[in-house]
Amino acid sequence: xxxxxxxxxxxxxxxxxDLIIRSGLAEYSAVRGCMVIKPYGFSIxxxxxxxxxxxxKDTGHTNAYFPLFIPKSFFSREASHVEGFAKECxxxxxxxxxxxxxxxxxxxxxxxxxxEELIVRPxxxxxxxxxxxxxxxxxxxxxxxxxxWANVVRWEMRTRFFLRTTEFLWQEGHTAHATEQExxxxxxxxxxxxxxxxYNWMAMPVVKGTKxxxxxxxxxxxxxxxxxxxxxxxxxxxxxxxxxxxxFAKAFDVKFATKTGALEYVWxxxxxxxxxxxxxxxxxxxxxxxxxxxxxxxxxxxxxxxIYKKEEQLSLINEKAFEIKKALEAQGISVKYDNDxxxxxxxxxxxxxxxxxxxxxxxxxxxxxxxTVEVSRRDTxxxxxxxxxxxxxxxQNLLDQIQGNLVQKAANFTDDNSRTANSWQEFQTIxxxxxxxxxxxxxxxxxxxxxxxxxxxxxxxxxxxxxKYHDTGNCIYSGKPSQQRVIFARAY
Amino acid sequence: xxxxxxxxxxxxxxxxxDLIIRSGLAEYSAVRGCMVIKPYGFSIxxxxxxxxxxxxKDTGHTNAYFPLFIPKSFFSREASHVEGFAKECxxxxxxxxxxxxxxxxxxxxxxxxxxEELIVRPxxxxxxxxxxxxxxxxxxxxxxxxxxWANVVRWEMRTRFFLRTTEFLWQEGHTAHATEQExxxxxxxxxxxxxxxxYNWMAMPVVKGTKxxxxxxxxxxxxxxxxxxxxxxxxxxxxxxxxxxxxFAKAFDVKFATKTGALEYVWxxxxxxxxxxxxxxxxxxxxxxxxxxxxxxxxxxxxxxxIYKKEEQLSLINEKAFEIKKALEAQGISVKYDNDxxxxxxxxxxxxxxxxxxxxxxxxxxxxxxxTVEVSRRDTxxxxxxxxxxxxxxxQNLLDQIQGNLVQKAANFTDDNSRTANSWQEFQTIxxxxxxxxxxxxxxxxxxxxxxxxxxxxxxxxxxxxxKYHDTGNCIYSGKPSQQRVIFARAY
Numbered sequence: 001x002x003x004x005x006x007x008x009x010x011x012x013x014x015x016x017x018d019l020i021i022r023s024g025l026a027e028y029s030a031v032r033g034c035m036v037i038k039p040y041g042f043s044i045x046x047x048x049x050x051x052x053x054x055x056x057k058d059t060g061h062t063n064a065y066f067p068l069f070i071p072k073s074f075f076s077r078e079a080s081h082v083e084g085f086a087k088e089c090x091x092x093x094x095x096x097x098x099x100x101x102x103x104x105x106x107x108x109x110x111x112x113x114x115x116e117e118l119i120v121r122p123x124x125x126x127x128x129x130x131x132x133x134x135x136x137x138x139x140x141x142x143x144x145x146x147x148x149w150a151n152v153v154r155w156e157m158r159t160r161f162f163l164r165t166t167e168f169l170w171q172e173g174h175t176a177h178a179t180e181q182e183x184x185x186x187x188x189x190x191x192x193x194x195x196x197x198x199y200n201w202m203a204m205p206v207v208k209g210t211k212x213x214x215x216x217x218x219x220x221x222x223x224x225x226x227x228x229x230x231x232x233x234x235x236x237x238x239x240x241x242x243x244x245x246x247x248f249a250k251a252f253d254v255k256f257a258t259k260t261g262a263l264e265y266v267w268x269x270x271x272x273x274x275x276x277x278x279x280x281x282x283x284x285x286x287x288x289x290x291x292x293x294x295x296x297x298x299x300x301x302x303x304x305x306x307i308y309k310k311e312e313q314l315s316l317i318n319e320k321a322f323e324i325k326k327a328l329e330a331q332g333i334s335v336k337y338d339n340d341x342x343x344x345x346x347x348x349x350x351x352x353x354x355x356x357x358x359x360x361x362x363x364x365x366x367x368x369x370x371x372t373v374e375v376s377r378r379d380t381x382x383x384x385x386x387x388x389x390x391x392x393x394x395x396q397n398l399l400d401q402i403q404g405n406l407v408q409k410a411a412n413f414t415d416d417n418s419r420t421a422n423s424w425q426e427f428q429t430i431x432x433x434x435x436x437x438x439x440x441x442x443x444x445x446x447x448x449x450x451x452x453x454x455x456x457x458x459x460x461x462x463x464x465x466x467x468k469y470h471d472t473g474n475c476i477y478s479g480k481p482s483q484q485r486v487i488f489a490r491a492y
Numbered sequence: 493x494x495x496x497x498x499x500x501x502x503x504x505x506x507x508x509x510d511l512i513i514r515s516g517l518a519e520y521s522a523v524r525g526c527m528v529i530k531p532y533g534f535s536i537x538x539x540x541x542x543x544x545x546x547x548x549k550d551t552g553h554t555n556a557y558f559p560l561f562i563p564k565s566f567f568s569r570e571a572s573h574v575e576g577f578a579k580e581c582x583x584x585x586x587x588x589x590x591x592x593x594x595x596x597x598x599x600x601x602x603x604x605x606x607x608e609e610l611i612v613r614p615x616x617x618x619x620x621x622x623x624x625x626x627x628x629x630x631x632x633x634x635x636x637x638x639x640x641w642a643n644v645v646r647w648e649m650r651t652r653f654f655l656r657t658t659e660f661l662w663q664e665g666h667t668a669h670a671t672e673q674e675x676x677x678x679x680x681x682x683x684x685x686x687x688x689x690x691y692n693w694m695a696m697p698v699v700k701g702t703k704x705x706x707x708x709x710x711x712x713x714x715x716x717x718x719x720x721x722x723x724x725x726x727x728x729x730x731x732x733x734x735x736x737x738x739x740f741a742k743a744f745d746v747k748f749a750t751k752t753g754a755l756e757y758v759w760x761x762x763x764x765x766x767x768x769x770x771x772x773x774x775x776x777x778x779x780x781x782x783x784x785x786x787x788x789x790x791x792x793x794x795x796x797x798x799i800y801k802k803e804e805q806l807s808l809i810n811e812k813a814f815e816i817k818k819a820l821e822a823q824g825i826s827v828k829y830d831n832d833x834x835x836x837x838x839x840x841x842x843x844x845x846x847x848x849x850x851x852x853x854x855x856x857x858x859x860x861x862x863x864t865v866e867v868s869r870r871d872t873x874x875x876x877x878x879x880x881x882x883x884x885x886x887x888q889n890l891l892d893q894i895q896g897n898l899v900q901k902a903a904n905f906t907d908d909n910s911r912t913a914n915s916w917q918e919f920q921t922i923x924x925x926x927x928x929x930x931x932x933x934x935x936x937x938x939x940x941x942x943x944x945x946x947x948x949x950x951x952x953x954x955x956x957x958x959x960k961y962h963d964t965g966n967c968i969y970s971g972k973p974s975q976q977r978v979i980f981a982r983a984y
Binding site: 063064067095117127167342 | 598645
């Protein structure tokens, strides 16, 4: 039997890394900070992509594809964008290699230097708005509702599986609108799409809110985010949606003729979620036995394992197992039957628990006699004997139950770890001893935000759009008046 | 009315470019040789991706994701691979920009120079086989059947929409096997998948064959390809599948323990198709009125256009049109109803012909009276009056007919333009005056191949796996004996 996983209580960070390796989600590559997303990990990401893509299309968006490279000068066009984005990035300076004259491998051909360096996109606002200039002449060309699935590169100094890697996969929506209100509505609409996806597919309740000016996307007038609480009491920003005002339209000179013939700058949004969601999914639900994948995102929802001693028992079990598999698949349930005879059932049980398969069905000779199966659910580890009659309906119901239980459990956890703090002393105690979301009054200044961060490592996660607390009060740090509580937490 | 398209006869190359711009498939970007795939173009690519992805999964493959960057030294490991691939490519040398001290924009931070340069992947054999070394210990770990959908970069000097761009989108399958035979079977299996996809989805008949040693993929023992004939008589390599032998396993030291405990190098294949298929699709079917998209790949299969003079007519037509749309959609047909009142029907007819929508339905007041619609098919431009009864079944049948007609027409074209040449004189005449596939005897040497290329610009497209000619003979160029005819053509 393989060594048990590091326990969460013992070392949360090591547990997270071990789990990713052991469950076959990903591994680090030969390239600093870049990971390989292994087949099992990628199959979960595909499920996420597919659900999100449908939600984007159902809200009127279409996909397109823009270049990987962005001319360096583009980043200087939007003043705050360059500060936030164009610094830590991969720079392409040459377009050719040649044989090393000394015969040792290959070297950069210095004669093939680019006139202007190209940046591997860290995000695509600049190249996309440079393109939109050609697409938009009149109000009839608006809105443009485009999304792109792509890889992006940000040269991170400290990397962590899924949460922060040099290259990552994401989608970035980039929309163009005739009015400010329409762009604001779009930004909120996509924030809601992200919130719905997190809740309904990932079983992950989130708080929706606006970021403090300090934490805004570089180039945005307003940044909205969904924030989720992980099992260790740290917050994770799981998706963002930005109202960009006319900033990029002005930087790239994108104007449109209104119905009355006036020329106006176009209004913009952008919004994105990334493979970071994989990290959120893991940290939200997994336990000391391994992953727990919500049924709606599980590439394999049910695994069937035969329990037998003699070869002739297996052939009888095979027959029944394939029958059950077929019945489940007819309901749209994805099933793996693992009758590999080179591994023992105990090993398989541990393996599929590690991989987080929502439901395991074990069938032994006694089950054949009794017309039963043993059903084990991953979320609670409970085992129950089921009669085989209507097994498809029963398992479908169980999967729904598991999905519901996971989101309920996560919601309870988030509620239990959302606290108010009404004094600086209380705030520090909660942050240091309990973690979680702390709802506290803030005076609205960047100075106070920074001072609190330096003292406690807690940052303002968001100013909730629907605040569960409606009081006014005084800033926990400065004592100045405050109109509403904001959420503080230590964060990933 | 917009200017008519350049005619194919007049300037084939300009027709191709104009068509891509006018139909909204793609446009060039601010980055040299990189294009923007616009929403309509991308929606066709998504259809291709989705069909191919299903075919890959049905043949046992799973998707994964490997890094965009490859350490420079990796390319030197496989001797012939470096010659073919690591030369014209994008080289990342730095990982940071900084503000220009003179205050003019941003410059590369010379202190942030990478110790080893990173190459933006032109193909991923090296980084993947470096990863497979960790995945493979024993025969139990084999086969590995992995595919990746990704962007790749090859620094092309002369670029052309879809056919040859600096960055392009593709899939690359990379498989690992315990035996030579299994790897060879896999390479052929995927060649067949490509051939089936081309024929059944793209309505594009292809010839499957092996490449001459000269035209092999850098690092392959054998390269198979599918070759299609475009309307201008030039060939297009539409997909390749490579048997890589143990070359990459040796370069990256990937061995496995056999059942008997011996250590052996792993056998490999790789195979890919790219957005080049979009170019093939266009050049295979389009005409002087615009694109012709085969129904199975058409994002919009049917467009409905109302014909009316008065507003009250439109509201009656709307009712009927939505009813028909609903009936068609219930059959799984994708339908757009265009009742935009800012454009005339004539403009719409031309626009949807340009976009290659397979079927157009026009409904006017007289149709309402007669319970009819006017149906126009894009492939033949024929118009027919249909009774509305069972319109869903009739349109589904028509779409099937169009798909069948397109492939038949393409097959006839390929047959009509496949000729034999039995002398050097005859060969030159056909190549210069008619083009197409020329089946001719070749002595098997690289020297002859090169001489023929220099004299005629024709290359050996492939040595067909199923040759339609079974004769032996003498090389058209050198007169030396030849065992079988190979296919020559000028090619994209």
